[in-house]
Amino acid sequence: MVNNFMLGETAWCPGCGNFSIREALAEALDELEYKPHEVLICSGIGQAAKIPHYLKVNGFNGLHGRALPPAIGARIANTRLKVIVESGDGDSYGEGGNHFIHNIRRNPDIAHFVHNNQVYGLTKGQASPTSDPGMKTGIQVSGVVHPAFNPLLTALAMGAGFVARCFSGEKEHLKETMKKALEFSGYALVDILQPCVSFNKVNTFGWYRKRVFFPELNALDDWSQAVKLSLQWGEKIPLGIFYNKPRPTFESSQKVLTGKALIDIPFEPKELSKIQEEFI
Numbered sequence: 001m002v003n004n005f006m007l008g009e010t011a012w013c014p015g016c017g018n019f020s021i022r023e024a025l026a027e028a029l030d031e032l033e034y035k036p037h038e039v040l041i042c043s044g045i046g047q048a049a050k051i052p053h054y055l056k057v058n059g060f061n062g063l064h065g066r067a068l069p070p071a072i073g074a075r076i077a078n079t080r081l082k083v084i085v086e087s088g089d090g091d092s093y094g095e096g097g098n099h100f101i102h103n104i105r106r107n108p109d110i111a112h113f114v115h116n117n118q119v120y121g122l123t124k125g126q127a128s129p130t131s132d133p134g135m136k137t138g139i140q141v142s143g144v145v146h147p148a149f150n151p152l153l154t155a156l157a158m159g160a161g162f163v164a165r166c167f168s169g170e171k172e173h174l175k176e177t178m179k180k181a182l183e184f185s186g187y188a189l190v191d192i193l194q195p196c197v198s199f200n201k202v203n204t205f206g207w208y209r210k211r212v213f214f215p216e217l218n219a220l221d222d223w224s225q226a227v228k229l230s231l232q233w234g235e236k237i238p239l240g241i242f243y244n245k246p247r248p249t250f251e252s253s254q255k256v257l258t259g260k261a262l263i264d265i266p267f268e269p270k271e272l273s274k275i276q277e278e279f280i
């Protein structure tokens with residue numbers, strides 16, 4: 001099958017966990033029969049956030065942590081676009097943590113794929129919000145002291161309708177999960193364990209392979225089961241879609257977005273002048 005989305009060389013280190021994430025997404029988009037012009041990927045800053053440069057899609061690469069606001073803006077303007085946010089754990093949960101939380105409340109139709117390597121990769125491996133306590137880095141020389149941020153538990157607590165964890169060493173599972181997230185109506189979070197082979201010498205491919213497993217799930221809309229899974233971390237790390245239960249989207253709550261896409265409505269400068277006159 002010809003892949004319509006793979007594009008050129010990358011500047012990632014050989015062996016980086018980002019490679020299979022890029023491939024999985026390119027294959028998922030192909031298999032769902034999207035065309036490059038129908039897709040927008042927004043990102044912030046970082047190694048993961050370079051993704052829009054490395055795939056044939058519409059791309060927006062903005063400030064560190066600020067990927068979600070432009071994504072929501074684009075989605076509001078053009079509900080015909082498949083909007084994806086793709087960035088690192090620092091970008092999405094650290095600098096962009098506020099947007100992460102409030103975006104879940106609003107529930108726009110956006111798939112959010114977080115490359116979670118538990119470090120700031122681009123700036124040479126400082127601790128990130130998801131680094132485990134005790135992890136030593138060039139900056140945290142005596143080890144990380146704070147507890148790690150739990151993105152899945154936070155997403156569930158905020159009412160996210162689709163919450164999943166994948167591993168970049170399990171590409172088929174990642175691709176299938178991405179397809180489900182892309183087809184989900186509303187905000188979908190996929191936290192992807194992505195070894196950084198240059199700066200994270202603890203959470204390596206081998207470390208994950210020993211720990212990851214696919215739990216048997218009773219039902220995908222069992223919130224308390226999902227919460228329990230999201231808390232499991234250490235000797236055993238569950239993978240899979242922990243929760244899948246749609247709720248009304250941002251778009252469906254705004255009358256103006258339920259008919260035509262805004263970009264399809266002719267711009268009437270006269271109407272704007274009338275509104276300006278009212279307020280000036």
Ligand SMILES: Cc1ncc(C[n+]2csc(CCOP(=O)(O)OP(=O)(O)O)c2C)c(N)n1
Nearest residue numbers: 046047048064088089090091119120121122
């Ligand atoms: C507001 C702001 N703070 C810090 C930086 C410096 N900076 C650039 S990339 C980066 C780390 C990126 O880490 P992460 O988002 O986890 O992505 P990764 O590179 O690991 O994929 C930092 C701290 C910046 N560009 N802007």
Ligand code: SF4
Nearest residue numbers: 013016047121196197
């Ligand atoms: S520094 Fe880490 S995250 Fe960045 S490209 Fe290299 S291996 Fe990947």
